[in-house]
Amino acid sequence: MNEEVALTPTLKAVLSEFDGLRYRYTSARRLRVDLPSDALPAMLELLQGRAGYAHLSAISCVDWPDDGDFELVYHVWSYTHQNLVSAHIRIPRDPGVYLSVYDLYQPAGFFERDIHEMFGVYFEGSPDMEKFILTEWDGPPPMRKEFDSEGFVNDHFTWQEYRPEWLEEIEEQGGGITTRPEDIRL
Amino acid sequence: MSDIDHKARGSLLNPIKNWQFFGRKPVTESLDPRPASLNYRGFHLNDWEKCIGCSTCQKVCDNAAITMVRIPGLPDDPVKGVRNERPAIDYGRCCWCALCVDLCPTGSISLSREYVHTCTEEEIGSYFVLPDPNGIHGEYYGLGWSKSEDADLVDLERQSMAESAPEVRIGTFDEIVGGFDPQQAIVEASRCVQCGMCHDSCPTHMNAPEYIRAIWKGDLEEAVREIYRTNPFSHVCGRVCTHRCEDACSVGRRGDPVAIRWLKRYAMDNVDHERVRAIAAEGKAEYISGKRVAVVGAGPAGLTAAFDLARKGHEVTVFEGLDKAGGMPRYGIPEYRLPYDKLDRDIDVIQAVGVKIQYNTWIGRDITMAQLQSEYDAVVLALGLQLGRSTRIPASDHGQVRKAVTLLRQITAGESFDLPRNAVVIGGGNVAMDIARSVARLQKQQYGEVRVTVTALEDRAHFLADPAEVREALEEGIAIHDARGPREVVLDAGGGLAGLTTWRVKSIFDEQGRFAPTYDEADERTFEADMVIEAIGQMADTDLLGEELTERLEWIRGRLKVDETGRTSEAWLWAAGDMVNGPDVVHAVRDGHRVAAGIDEYLTATEAARA
């Protein structure tokens, strides 16, 4: 990617505080930072305090069962530098617990709550880990890769069995359904 | 805009102003549904004439809303790439995204401008619709979203294939076609819509969709595995197959068909030969049946049969008259189309599964059919067609009138013959092209110039040869005269060969469709030549069966009569390949599988009977 995009001094200062941290510009206004999970809260604090990254755009969670990890991505935007930092950390899938950043960014409250019910990641210190969307769902966290939505559906629901006249007629003539959609899905 | 002041009280006149609204045109529409826009995405239409039942729409449908239904009475012809299936849409699933329209290879499916459908619980069947050209209520509301340049998602253009230039290739027997590089192969493979028309049309039903997808995924070994499920002559078919698959390919409906043959070749060329052997041997039976099978003729049919039988645990010996295996692909097809080392690989793989080949052994000369019958549990005849037919025109018995197949064999074997400075070839098939282009190469090498003329009965539009062959032949400086029938071979005073006189062909077949050419004798033309080559067809050399056996066997118009398993009227004797169903390599492979299956069944049955 294009490394030549220069870091703003403040940003440089913040990033230099941490070791074991890799960063690269994925585009002019997008900086990807990979860092150890324990360093994240401190970095966000500095980003917000010193570099003016006031807006937590989102927290995304990605499930990597093969690595036994959850990847948490914190997207923070600076209204002053007009630049977005995506901080990537990995936390072990089990027990799947991490620290809340609610005290830095209030919107984190919602995103953490969302990740908690969708992936089952618990955020310590988050004001509210209660279910929001899935209040009446007692299955596993659906966004985990091992949860098979289609399987669940086929266990719990029935489908229409259409018997239109034209089909009856065709079957009388020896034709009929050859391939159902579920047989050929790529 | 000027900022709006929330303290502004608005004018006192406002109430009066508002009377103006009575003057405005009302916005309300009539109760009856308005006609929808020109590219509206309403209910489906399907042009049954265009639709070929390839089920691509079904695959791209993100809502699993499309079911394929077989409809009796519609054309159903694998060779033409047509199925009697049509898509039925479940309006309890459809979201009218029109991806089915954009990806339809034929452009048959489209959306109409009809959008009103209601029904009660009892009539819910009406949500499952078989679209036709009229619309779901039998009333045509006009065409909505349909195939357009803009929205078409089918990739109609084939990846270009590297070919050596005519002036370069004419001087050598090196292979002409370069083959795909990995990038091209993946792109070409990605054009496939997985409809399976190729599989249906292929005589030996190769799993083309599977191996194409494997190539696209970059898993070439998986591709080879899929290929070997149905075809041990993979290198050969990757190069010189008559590719009916590509004629049936649904992408070829509006554009270039997927280059299935070249993809197969790509997979075969790019997997290490040792691995190919290992993959081909997968699933070989552990046990030894103790049964012995003899195969006469090491061509595609014979070796395929041998390959199958060996994999099933039988002991197979192949008897080959010449000193190399391969049959027509080796002795009939010139090297610039099929390099011998590739053919050798196929044969090596077949031998690797335990097939023994005994060279230079002619049936009737070195070993008799009777011996085979007594020493083996079953015998396969796969003689092929190695004798050229003669035109029987005056003086066609002259020494300088030669048969194409014979010459081709000599060229392959490296035997020397007096190369003509000026040759005339009779025939418009692939063999004619092969011999013409081979002689042309030799001429180029020895005399530095090409003087070959091809005269064919058919006019250019109905040539039997593969169009690409004809094109390349012309590029290489070969003169092709179509619709000319041979009249007589002209000899000079010294009895040497002077040329060939021809008449223009008026018609080839009579009303009954029998072969009975008529000529316009006024239009006579003579082509100078010091050699005339007949390439008008081949026949099997059945003399070597021995009179007594020939008597016992049943024949139909000079061909052996066989049942659906390829078995002759003799219980122990099977026949396969060109001698049974005419010249075509992939057909021969299919035939090999057929007799192998028949024989295996027979042998296991006798085994069971004994036990």
Added chain:
Amino acid sequence: MRAENYEAVRQPPSNEYELNFGPNHPGIEGNYALKVKLHGDQVVAARADGGYLHRGFEKLMEGRLWIQNLALVPRICVPDPAPMEVCYSVGIEDIGGLEAPERAQWLRVLQLELSRMASHLFAFGGHAATTGMYSPMFWGFADRDLILDLFEELTGGRVYHIYNIPGGVRRDIPEGFLDRVTSVMDYIESRLSDYDNLLFTNQVFVDRARGVGTLNQQQALEWGVTGPNLRATGLAFDVRRDDPYLVYDQIEFDVPTEQAGDAWARTLVRRKELVESIRIVRQVVERLPSIPGPIRCPIPNPLAWNLPAGETYTRVESSKGELAYYIVSNGGDKPYRVHVRGPSATHAVQVLENLARGSRLEDVAQIMFSLDACPPEVDR
């Protein structure tokens, strides 16, 4: 599923009581609920309850081909679907290294702005309705419908356009389309003064909407408010201008702001953005004829399309605020993970809860509509 939901509520003997506001309630935008604790008419505490529109989009998308998802994404925000398509397509182009032709980009801008206008007309129509004034709503919907007609003509669908495709758009403009766009723009422009008379300078509405659900810039930033709601607190931030995408950097437009930060200001900002959108659309109409096709760069067969491994975070300015897609590809033919960050995610939960607290019951609906919160976007 839990049956307790339907057990009786034992209310403590007091003058505080709980009320379920929605999901089936005219004062709720969409299918959404708010549990409020009341003291008289005063809201003491409010708690948002979502999930009524949950469809598990992010899960569904992991099971479908890259292109198939295009039919899915517009459904995430029903009133304003266009940004969803564009954002997703741009994301794929980013990962796949595709470049949408210029004409396609202008067409996308056209689609986005028309969609924004439709959504805004919807929004302040709705807001007016919550204050008991139905005429603006009737007018708003009627005028919005003219835009839907344009969509129908351009994309083949009134509400769900499914017009974008990675690498460009699916259709070029039909004959004479731009003239019709212009005439609709003229008409809506001519209507603006009517709206002002009817709504924005209408004392009933002004008095009803001012000072309701006020949030200052400080709070707005803390709570992660974006879009018109943020601009209503005086901060001129707009993704189109400050994190440009498509061809917005070639287009002239202002970012209108208001200072008050209350319901009135929020709706007024939308009213002003209508003007900006009209400006932008007019520029597109002007430029488009001089920009040659194609409208899509070549893309592989959708059935066999592996996107290279990678990830992207694409943002667009939807009519409701900052919309972002976080897309991860593991090199397969389906997305590995798609995270949709809907603007309403913050607005409809934390902000709504905070603003509702201390307000009067009759204003709760107004607050929600003035935030233009979009439940389907929250639930996904």
Added chain:
Amino acid sequence: MFMLHYCTGCGAIELPPAMTSRFDMERLGIQPMVTPRQADILLITGYVSIKTLKRVILTYEQMSSPKYVIGICSCTVNGGMYWQSYATAKKLSDYMPVDLYIAGCMPRPEAVISGMRTLMENIRSGKADNWKDYYQRYDHYLGNQQGLFGEKWQTPTDVIAEADHYGLSGPGTRGEHTELLLQHQKPLEALEMRLGLSGKTVEVES
């Protein structure tokens, strides 16, 4: 006819246009109604998430007979484009009787309106009377509901009593599932019934 104002899904977006000036359903005497108690038509506008489905059933039971259900969009018929989703119900008719379906994703206002007209026609001709089916085959519907929501599922409405009241209780009204219901049912007091009146579900902070 009063149409309950409850937007369960996407399709709702086409209702405001249908109800307001442009297509003006009021011409047909159709108006939105805020409370189920006074509504005749329950319009299911597209997919219903399981969470919503509970409310929908509650609402349906609170509506006074005769009542009619219209399922619009694909989703109410066979899952629509959310057929893979763990969160939405697939066949509405498994959980309540449906009188009319309107095809589309989503249907345009015109389609909705012609649907309404068809329904009126069906009502006039007596063709639309599936509401009786709910009483006659309550056990069947309840069974599907329990299958989805668990056997402890109950609603504030005493459907069986109503069935008797309308003289519609038949062999299919009671059955194993209603038995199950009676086991778990907690008697409801007047207060909750009154709260139920407002057509909003009553919930406890858990």
